[in-house]
Amino acid sequence: MWTCHEMPQVKVSPGFLLILGVLFWLDEGVGLLPWGLLACVLHELGHIVAAALFEGYVREISFTIVGAEMCLDYHKPLTYSQDSLVALAGPAINLLFGAIALAMGWQLAAALTLAVGVFNLLPVLPLDGGRVVYGLLAGRLDPDWAERLMTALSGCLVGALVGVGTVCAIHYANATLLLTALWLLAGVLRRGGEGS
Numbered sequence: 001m002w003t004c005h006e007m008p009q010v011k012v013s014p015g016f017l018l019i020l021g022v023l024f025w026l027d028e029g030v031g032l033l034p035w036g037l038l039a040c041v042l043h044e045l046g047h048i049v050a051a052a053l054f055e056g057y058v059r060e061i062s063f064t065i066v067g068a069e070m071c072l073d074y075h076k077p078l079t080y081s082q083d084s085l086v087a088l089a090g091p092a093i094n095l096l097f098g099a100i101a102l103a104m105g106w107q108l109a110a111a112l113t114l115a116v117g118v119f120n121l122l123p124v125l126p127l128d129g130g131r132v133v134y135g136l137l138a139g140r141l142d143p144d145w146a147e148r149l150m151t152a153l154s155g156c157l158v159g160a161l162v163g164v165g166t167v168c169a170i171h172y173a174n175a176t177l178l179l180t181a182l183w184l185l186a187g188v189l190r191r192g193g194e195g196s
Contacts, residue, residue, distance in 0.1 A: 001055055008058040016063040039094060039113040044070055044118065046093030050086040054078055064183070080135035087131040091117040120182075124154040126187030154188045 012046060020033075020118040027033045048058060051072045060071040078086070094117025101110035135144035158181055165178030 011060065011062040013064045023048045028068040032112070034157070035109045035112045036108075039097070039116040040068060040110070042093045042097055042113070043090040043116055044068060045070070046089040046091075047086055050089030054086065056086070057146050072080055080139045081107050084132045084135040087135075091120045091128055093117075100165075122157065123150075124157050124184055124188065126154075127183055130154060151188060152169070154184075158184045 023033050033055050044061075047070060051057070051074070054074060055076070056072045056078075058070055059073045060069075062069045062073055072086070078170070092114050098110045098117060099182035101107075101113060109118075123133040124130045125134060133153070133178040134150045139151055141149075161177065161181035162185060165181040169178045170174040
């Protein structure tokens with residue numbers, strides 16, 4: 001059910017504006033920036049529509065140097081399966097649009113949209129895949145144990161991403177994966193700090 005709420009609080013960091021400017025400058029008419037932004041907007045819209053089905057609404061949107069984070073609130077707590085459905089809605093929209101873009105011959109749009117969807121399915125807690133795995137674990141184990149397991153799993157995967165990102169930054173002069181991995185690491189550490 002759609003209900004009217006206050007406008008969400010929007011936070012934009014200087015780092016986001018800087019990276020947006022750099023990406024615009026580097027794009028040079030290739031089309032990476034518009035397709036990438038469309039992939040991200042579709043992803044978040046998937047979450048918003050799914051959340052609205054469970055009487056959820058957007059409380060806050062933060063734009064940072066590595067993307068957007070959205071905080072959703074609900075009138076009543078979600079079950080683990082409902083939260084998993086909301087989490088999967090973003091990647092599902094990306095995969096659907098990516099398949100459509102591929103069928104239409106829009107290779108760049110398909111690649112970027114599919115990359116956003118697949119990346120968000122990684123089983124790391126700040127990401128959608130981590131929320132789904134946590135929901136599966138918490139439904140079968142004590143939620144505290146599920147949180148500890150997910151923090152350990154997330155830490156291991158993010159550590160591997162930091163390593164691969166460092167190699168990419170050094171050998172290929174591309175720091176995208178490293179920046180994203182560091183953002184994920186900050187999310188894992190923040191969640192670990194909240195749990196202790």
